[in-house]
Amino acid sequence: MNLKQPLRIGAGSAWWGDRVEPAILSAEQGDLDYLCFETMAEATISAAQVRARRDPSFPGYDTYLDDRMRGVLPGCLRRGTKIISNQGWINPDGAAERIVHWLRHFGARGVKVASVNGSLITDRVLELTDTILENGRPTSTLTPSLVSAEVYLGAEPIVAALKQGAQIVVTGRVADPSIFMAPMMVEFGWDALDHAKLGAGNGLGHLMECGAQVTGGYFSDPGFKDVPDPWNFGFPIAEVQPDGSAVLTKVSGTGGAVNLQTVKEQLLYEVHDPANYITPDVVVDFTTTRLEQVGPDRVHVSGIGGKPRTPTLKVSIGCTEGFIGEDMFFYAGPGALRRAQLAKRILEERFRIVKLDAEEVRIDFLGLNAIHGAMSPKDQPEPYEIAVRVAARTKTREEAIKVGREVDGMAVSGVGHTGKRVPHQDRTREIIGVWSSLVPRERVQPSLKFFES
């Protein structure tokens, strides 16, 4: 690579359900060296495990893998853009094989695809970990409900795959910013222990990992923060220099904005102590960040600091924890709130009569207090429309079903003027709780596999 040019890294997705068109646009017009996909939330792996148990035909990788690859591969193949993606979920090998299928479909032969395994440690998590971070109890208390345990890997296995010639790398669980930093380590020759460089790189990865959240998404507030064409966001592109500074931008002609406000909001997003943002690769210090608007939709980012990485890696442990039953129904017009209040009283009595066995029950008034809960102002004007939203957390599905069944009863046995949905949707869902623990870094060995189109 000609290092006189900055390294161009684009974000292709920020989560499983993200839009696909902006990724295609970046692949076609972003002149990218790398396109990186982040497709997981905390419970994604556990949910995939549960689904795989029930549905043998579920391949175990991103359910939108076909849409995404079919969309971006033509542009990436034309430009020579490499792809890094955590779409492998619980089956990185299967995802790699599927990508090979699409490569051949587009007539690309001899393209090397690597899968990164080793993050799944479900079978030995109890021997590798001691304490649950959230409550201090031993991880062994999770034994009866354990679904999945996965380590957050860093950038190193991706770097190894790229150095061995992979043009596409697909992984299981990897820390989100590491997906974006791996190309910087390869192209600039950064050492895995160079915490100054890795701090800068991981900080940039953090800014990129939520996609449109740095280009105008999750941002607009009419009258205060307005962005152009908020229906047509571009995904972010980082133009990175060998010292870890960069310009954040997006494909021109797209909606949204890259400005100091969008970048600052994303910089602190999901961050606790901004001086100590712990990742597998490095501890990032955001407090020294310097931001400068250097052009329309162009923000220069520099000064993000780094401290040596910790001796441990974070483990995410998913457990089945029962069920949630939920439903809602509606009132409108004068007296809507009075009718909603009576409906709430009726439901509370009904739950007693049918002996609902729940850990927690919530009956909220959507339009008044269902979102912000107890802190909602008490002196609000009565809304014209109101929804009664009911939810209960239970140990068994049988108990959770009672919520919807009692809401059904509100149709003909409830309050006057009750609006109700047709109960065709599933009103129960299984809870997969997520706990965290730490594992000594040296006890986890990622492995690579190579495939060729």
Added chain:
Amino acid sequence: MKVKLQHLAHTRSGDKGNTSNISVIAYEPEFYPYLKDQLTAERFQAYYAGTVTGPVLRYEVDGLAALNFVAHGALGGGVSRSLCLDNYGKSLSAAILGFEVEIPDTLRPRLRGQALLA
């Protein structure tokens, strides 16, 4: 004069387990001292009383004129266990926009959302 925080700062919430972080970022560096002085962790916690059930920590990022509040026990037991419609607490950051801040009248022309000023 007293103004709502929304004229001085923008905010965003993020989730990790049962913890919500809510960043409060001054629109102008000159607004920041008033936020830092008046929007303490204690007042933040009192403002979210009943909804945030655990301790609140405040981190200051002077270089970005931003405060980062880390509110424990804010997400109904955690994203997947929460009975709240907004499991992730994505809308929690909007509540604090109503917090009232005392500022000198001279700052009035610099405030955001002029059309919505009382």
